[in-house]
Amino acid sequence: MRENESLVRGKSYKFALRIIKLCRWLQAERSEYILTKQLMRSGTAIGALIYEAEFAQSKADFVNKLNIALKEANETNYWLMLLHDAEYINDKMFQSIEPDNKELIKLLVSSIKTLKTSG
Known part of the structure; x- marks a missing residue:
């Protein structure tokens, strides 16, 4: 596993x-369940797909799983943004959490580009 992939x-x-804790808070404090369920699914799927990619059957399968993780991060x-703009979460x-998601997006894009250009 490369350093960037481990990171x-x-x-x-x-x-x-962090997503799990935020969703737990949204349900307990804001009684918000519909958007929270969507956030929980996509926010935890990122890592699950990255972990799953570790045992990909091929380089193409590995890149595909990272691409799906990127879509989940997006x-x-x-x-x-929707929870923020609807005032379920404050500024x-x-x-606090949005920059972490943006960083994951950048890392995934970088990893995917590197994998696609390497032989």
């Missing part, structure tokens, strides 16, 4: 934990 793996796991960004909460 994204660890960061995605920590991010998933979807997670949508749910975070401080949003500014």
